[in-house]
Amino acid sequence: MEMNQLNSSYIGAEYTMSIISGKWKPLIIYHLRQGTKRYGQIKRLVPDASPKVLIQQLKELEHDGIINRKSYPEVPPKVEYSVTAKGRSLYPVLDLLWFWSHQKL
Amino acid sequence: MEMNQLNSSYIGAEYTMSIISGKWKPLIIYHLRQGTKRYGQIKRLVPDASPKVLIQQLKELEHDGIINRKSYPEVPPKVEYSVTAKGRSLYPVLDLLWFWSHQKL
DNA sequence: CCGCATCCAGGCGGATACTG
DNA sequence: CAGTATCCGCCTGGATGCGG
DSSP: OOSSSOOOSSTTHHHHHHHHOSTTHHHHHHHHHTSOEEHHHHHHHSTTSOHHHHHHHHHHHHHTTSEEEEEEOOSSOEEEEEEOHHHHTTHHHHHHHHHHHTOOO | OOSSSOOOSSTTHHHHHHHHOSTTHHHHHHHHHTSOEEHHHHHHHSTTSOHHHHHHHHHHHHHTTSEEEEEEOOSSOEEEEEEOHHHHTTHHHHHHHHHHHTOOO
């Protein structure tokens, strides 16, 4: 499928946006892009997100197959988040969105 | 400014999305991409949008400099909408969003 | 340490009827 | 023809306190 032809409309663009358009999702993905992180680390990197919302966004990203959650059966608990292959395929999209916003026209 | 370096975080990606993430905006831009259109034509091309919401989306796109509104002082009224240069610079973004959603992983 | 439960507020979009 | 006006439901995200 070639991009230059037959984007029959932009149906589907909304789908992509629905996946990355949570309040903290781009930031979460950005930080996880630097490498696997524990929940507490993410919490500190995104301090303005309340725990409820942060968990919510992580769950949605996990549900959409963008990130992976790995829980270790330890005490105290340890949970690691990392970006999946599908998630990595989003990098060019987020890069372009970022780039457009910083462009002078 | 190069895209491959220093996207200091993804701050800004949200801005781009806020511009194109109205319910009918991608579809509106898609249709206007084919050429200048009158309000009534857009209304027929996007029939599921109520007049209120359609106008609202057009106004926001205009306010953000994505489309241009040209009103002719005639009776009956005639209004034409077209995509601006800034709006055209969004095409690659929307194309990529569309492409990602149709990708098999 | 890593969450979940509850309550709440603001904004977006839908339905319908009306106007210069 | 090209919009306005009004009312209203839903969903996202925020605040706060509790639990395994």
